[in-house]
Amino acid sequence: MAQKTGGSGRSSVHRIGSLFSNRVGRSVRNGGSDLEVDVVDSIQDLRKDRWNGIVERSSRGSAFHRYEWLEAIETGLGYTPKHLVVTKDGNAIGGMPNFVVEIEKTPFDRLSSLYPGFGGPVVPTDTSDALERIVQAVPTLCRGRTIVHQIRGLDTSYLRYNDFLQSRGYEPYRRECRFRLDLTAGHDEILANMSRTRRRGIERGRDGDYEIVEEEITRENLQRFHRTYERVMDRVGGEVYPFSFFEALQPMASRLLLLTIRIDGEYAGGMLELLDEERDSVHGFFAAIPQEYFDDHASELLYDHVFQWGIDHGYDTYDFGSTTTDFEDGVYRFKEGFGGRAVPVLVWERGCSPLWPLVKAGRAMYWPYYT
Template identity: 55%
Template sequence: MFQYTASNVESSRDVGRARTMAGPESDLEVTAVDTIRAFDRTRWNEVVDRSQLGTVFHRYEWLEAIERGLEYPARHLVVENRTDLVGLFPNFVVSIPKTPFDRLTSIYPGFGGPLLTDDVPESLSCVSDAIPQLCGHRTIVHEIRASNTNFHRYDDHLVAEGYDSSRVDGRFLLNLASGYDAVFEGMDSSKRRAVRRGRDTDHEIDDVEPSRENLGQFYEAYRTRMESIDGTVYPFAFFDRLRAMDERLLLVSLSVEGEYAGGFLALRNDERGILHGFFAAVPSEYFEYHASELVYDYLFQRAIDEGYEYYDFGGGGADFEDGGFTFKEQFGGRLVPNLYWERGISPAWPLVKRGRSLYWQYGE
C-alpha cells in the first residue's frame, strides 16, 4: 500500500529526508529528519499546542536538548498535508543496556508517542509503515513510552501493526486539586513529622532563575547524588540546552545553615496540567536536616500556587519494598501505569527481550 524511499538517515548527521506516499489519491507526505533543526521552532510547537495528546516532552526545545546535549541520534517523522504540518512523531536512537544493540524510542528521556491533528487514521498508518525503515541492523526494536493515558486510543492499531503492549511500569502522581492542606494531611505521618522538623531548621528555600551559573551549582549537587546511588548522570550540556525553555523549568535552591544544600529541577507540563519532578539534587549529608522533605513540600506548594492539577514524582518501579517506591508513596502519591508499546524490527529482538526479562527477574 505504501512506498518508502529514504536517504541515509542511519548514518548521516545532516538533514535526512524520506517519503511515504499513501497511494496516488493521498495528499499526505511523511518525512523523516535526523535533526529537529530541519523544522521551524514555532511551526513545530504549534502542532504540539493543537494536539489533544501533546506534552512538554514533544516540544522543540526538549527534543533539541536531547539531540544536542545528549547527542542521541534523532529519527523524527513529520506528516504534511500539502502545505500544512498535521503530525509529529519524534524518535531517538538509544543503546539497549548490556547489549551491542540500539532501540528507536519515543521519547527518552521523557515520554512520547505520535501527535496527529488531521487525517488521523491515514497518518497513523503512514508513520507506522515508515518506522522499520528508520532502523538499521543494530536498531532492533521500536519503543513508544507514553505518560498520557489518552494514547491508549491507538492501542488496537499499534497491536495490529505488530506492537506488544504487555510491558508494565509506572510512576507516582500526587493529586493537588484539593489544595495544600489536604495534600499535607494525605502524607504518611512520618513525612508530616519530617516536614515539620525540617521547617524548624535554619534553612532558606526558593526558586531561582535557571541561569547557567545557577544550573552549574545545581549540577554539581545532582552529579554527586546520582553517583552515590549509581544512577544515570546526564552531562551538563543537556541542562544547559534546557535553558532555551526556561519558562518551563522550575529550579529550586535550598540552603541549610547558610550553605547550599542542593535543590530540584522540575518541568512544567502545561499541556497536561502536571509539574514533573525530574531531577533531584540533595546530597545525603543534608538528609539529617530533612532536606528532601523540605524540597518536596516546597514543590507541592509551588505547583498548587501555579494551578497544576498533579505533581509527578517520576518512576515508581514495581517493587513495593524498594526505598524509592516507599518514599514517594509516603508523600501521598498514587501509582499509575505508563503506557509502553514495543515492536521488534530484527530477529535478534526476541532473544534480547528474553534476556531483559531474566535480568529483571533475577538481577545481575
C-alpha cells in the first residue's frame, strides 16, 4: 500500500474511514455515491471493529472471515494477504479476503479466498456493483507466479453467485465435501441416526474410565495439543500447521473450544473446535487422537461430547470439515458414520495466466491431494 512516514521514520497507512491510496479498478456511480476497490496488504491496516461489523452484517459472513482468523493466517502461517475492500464515500461496505498460497507440487501460487478455511465475498450492501468491482480487481493481484484465483465458499448459500462468477470466467471445481450434522434434532435422534459402528464405539467408550475437560485457551494447553496433533499428522502424512498458527489464534479464544480427553487418568488427545456464531455452527477443525487410544474409542467419545456441547449452547449444526469425495476413503467413511449430511465444498477458479491451463491439466494426475 501507499505509505506515509512520520517523524519517527516508521511507516503507516490509511485506515478504513478514509480512502485508501492503493486503489484499483474504476469508480462506479451508485445513487450519487462512488464505489471503490482497495487492496489491503495486511489485515492490521483495517480497524478490527469495522471489518468484523461488515462480517456480522453479511448473510454470508462467517468466523473464517473475521479479523482474528485472517490475522492468525497472516502472522501464524506467513501467507501473503491481498484483501480486496469495497468502499463507498470513503467507508468500507464489503470485501473479499485473499491470501497467496502455494499450488502443491508446482512452482506456482494461487490467490485463495480463503485458505485455510472458507471465504468468498462479504458484501452486505450494493451487492451487484460491489461484486463487479471485486472481480474486476482480481487480475491486478495475479502476477508473476500467481496464476489462478480460487474462491472457496463455506456452504451452498454461495450458489447465489454461481451464474455471476461463471459469466466472469470462473469455473466450478468440485473435489471436496463436508459432513454437516443437524444439532437441532437433539442428542437422542443424533445417536439413533449414527451407523451401528459409531454408536457402538460410543457405548463401549462410556464403559471405560474417561474424562473430557474443556480447557482454557492458554499457550501451555495449545502446546500440549499441538505436540499430539503434530505426531498424529506425521503418522498419516497430513499437512502440519506450525504452532505459530495455533498461538496466533489466542486473540479469538472466545471463538475456540479446546477439549481434552483423559483415559485411565492419562492424556489421550483432544479436539480444537472453531465456534462460528455468524452461522450458528461448530467447526471441527483440528483433532489429535493418538493411535494407541483408538481401541478406547477416544474419537467417538470426543465427538459425542461436542455434539451435546453444541446442543447445550444453542448451535444449529456441527461441521466435520473438508474431506475427499471418495467413499472408499477412511476419513470419509468415519465422518459419514456419525449421520451427517454430505454437502459439496463450492469452489470456483479463474485462471489469470497462460500457464494455468497447463497446470490444471497436470493436476488431474494428483487431484485427490490438491488443496
